[in-house]
Amino acid sequence: MQVQDLLERYQKGERDFAHVNLSGASLSGVNLRDADLTGSNLTGANLSWAFLSRTNLTGACLRRADLRSASLNNAILNQSILSGANLSKADLRLASLQNADLNWAILQEADLSGATLQDAKLDQVNLERAKLNSSCLTGAELMEANLRRANLAGANLDRANLREAHLEEANLREASLIGANLIEANLSGVYLRQANLTEADLHRAILTGADLSETILNSADLSRANLAGAYLLKASLSKAHLLRANLQDVYLLRADLKTANLRGADLQRADLSGAYLSDTSLNEADLSDAYLLESHLIRTNLDGAQMTGCCIANWHLEETDFSKVNCRYVFTQFNYTTKKPTDRYPVGRDLEAGELGRQYQEDSALLEVHLTEAPNWEALAFTLAQIDREGNGLGLTVKSYEALDEHCLVRLKANRPVNAKLLSRRIFQLYPEVLQRLLANRSEIFDLLAIAPRAIEPDLLLESPPQPAQPELKALPSPDRRIRLYQEVVRQIQHIMMYQTPEEFVQSVQQLLNYLSRQGIATEDIQKKVISQVITQRAKQDKIFRAHMQRWEKTAPEVARLSTVGQAVRLAIALMWTETKKL
CATH class of the missing domain: 1.20.1310 (5 helical Cullin repeat like)
Known part of the structure; x- marks a missing residue:
């Protein structure tokens, strides 16, 4: 069919041009909205600036076609062949490109907002500065694709293959990349805040300076990845693999790293303030000059770790062994004005081998309980008995007691390391309940323990003359x-x-x-x-x-x-x- 013939028929209202052969045709600027070009041959055709909105191009061949600035919004391009085509600045909003072949295509600055590219082939495609926000790319092939500075906010890339792809400075905020393949991909400076990368493979990926704050990386593989200077504030990295990853100067404030594997990772100067490191493997990791302010180290493996120069102000320890840590000194306080650690420990010397372990093995078994008034020691004893049952035999004992201006301080010691903050809170909550029960059942408790009142304490038992004519009354306390x-x-x-x-x-x-x-x-x-x-x-x-x-x-x-x-x-x-x- 000749181009002129097609356009005349279109002008007369005809829309069905399925399987038409327009290979190499010049159709620049034509209007073919709502036309049916299913299975058409448009190889090498010039469709630049063409109006193809809602056009059906299912299975069409557009290999090496010129579609620059073409309007293809809401077009159907499922199973179409667009390999090598030039679609730069094309309008493909809400277009459907399922299983389409776009290998080596040029989509620079194209608008694919809300488009469906499920299982599409996009190897080595050029999508630089393209708009792909809210698009669907599940299962898509994007090996070595150029997505530099592309907008993929809210996009779905679950199971997509982005191996060796270029995503420098791309916007992937709230994007879903569950199970995605990002091996050796370049994501330096990428914006991944609140994205979901659960079980994604980022082995050897480059993430320098990337923003991964509040990102979900549970069970993700970041082994040997380069995250130097990245932001991972409140990120979830539960069960993540970070073996020998470069985490120098990274920000992991309040990050969840429970059961994560950071063996041999480089965490020099990393900020782990408030991070949760329960059952985390940090053996052989380099934590030199790292910040562990208010971090939670619970059963954390630090065997062979380097911790010289760490700031450990107000950290929380539980069942953590420091006996095999390599450390010459630490800082125990932090100056928030100057943003620098202070109070070097020990002063004027270096730590001896195993000294840090001995120091914090003992300190981690100590806790402080602040009460609003002088304790009822009987109630406190029963409270500790209850805690002992809950805590699998902590053997809590009172180490010291101090009456301060506005409250009373009771220092306790356990027979093994504990989470002092959590346990202190539990004691403070439980003590009033125990005291209440004790006051209500004190006489019964004394009876069970066979503790009789002494005659010299008349206020413990009010004696009254016998009254044979009346039933026996219960004794009342003295005034x-x-x-x-x-x-x-x-x-x-x-x-x-x-x-x-x-x-x-x-x-x-x-x-x-x-x-x-x-x-x-x-x-x-x-x-x-x-x-x-x-x-x-x-x-x-x-x-x-x-x-x-x-x-x-x-x-x-x-x-x-x-x-x-x-x-x-x-x-x-x-x-x-x-x-x-x-x-």
Whole structure:
């Protein structure tokens, strides 16, 4: 068919030109929108600036065709042959190119936004500065493809073959590259923030200066990859392979590296502040001058690691062995003003062989618990007994006690390294509950232990003359002991209400009031004043607590609302909202 004949038929409304032969034809600038060119032969044709929107070119042969600046948006090019074609600056938005052959094609600055290129062949294609945002490239072949500075934001490249591809400074924000092959690919300066590279193969890939913040790299292979100066803030690298990877000057702040393999990796000057290194392999790794501020090292393997010059301020250790670490000195503090580590340890000398291990083996078994008031030692002993059961025999013992201005400090020691911060928090949470149960069951506990009151302590047992005509009454505490008991319970109620949710403290406080009532101690002041004061104080400081109170008021069970404490809480809420409206 001649070109003129085709155009005349198109002008008359005909659209079916399937299997037409227009090889080498000059069709520059023609309008063939919505035409059906299925299986057509357009080899070497000139279609530059042509209007081919919504055109069906399924199975068409466009090998070495000139399609510069052509409009192909929403076109169907499935199974088409475009190898060697020139599509620079072409409009291929939302086009379908499934299983298309685009090997060696030129798509420089082309717009393929939202296009479907599933299983397409794009080896050595030129997509420099092309727009591929939100496009589908699952299973596509992109070996040695040029994607420099291309926009692939939100694109799907799952299982794509990008081996030795050039992606320098490309934008892959939130892109999906699950299981993608990026072996020896060049991704220097690439933007991969929040992308998903789970199980991707990045062996020997170049990622210098790349931004991989919040990227998912779980089970990815980055062995021998070059990540020097890369940003991996909050990145997830669980079970990732980083054997002998270059991580010099990398930023791994708050990164998740649990069970990752970094054997022999170069982490000189790397910033691992706040990183999670649980069961991580760092054996033979070079951590010289690295930053481990507030990092979590739990069962971390550091055998043969180089740690000279590390900054270890406030790091958290648990079951980590330093006996085989190579280290001459560390820094124990960090100056946030000058951004430099301080307080060299040891001062004026180098560490002896194994000294770091001995130092932190002991320190990692120590923890501090801060209490708002002097501890009830009986309750603390039972708390430690509970912790001992939960922690598989930590053997916690009290090392020292110190009464400070606003709180009390109890130092404890375990029989092995522990996560001090986590364990201290658990003790602080558990202690008030144990104290409450102890106060409610103290006499029963003493009976079980066969601990009898001494005659010289009349306040432990109130003696009354026998009353044969009346049933025997339970002994009540002495006036002095009632005062002490009242004060202790009030402090406990204040503590519970400052740290528990309304759903929790209504029940807890009710149990304490019931206990006081059984001891013959009036609780009206607690109901009218203490509860209201604590709620008001906490509500002023905590917006979330105010929201919890409002939710409790609407959703609390009727039993809780009508309880003594529930009624006091509802009154306090009413007063709290009244004060809020006044403000």
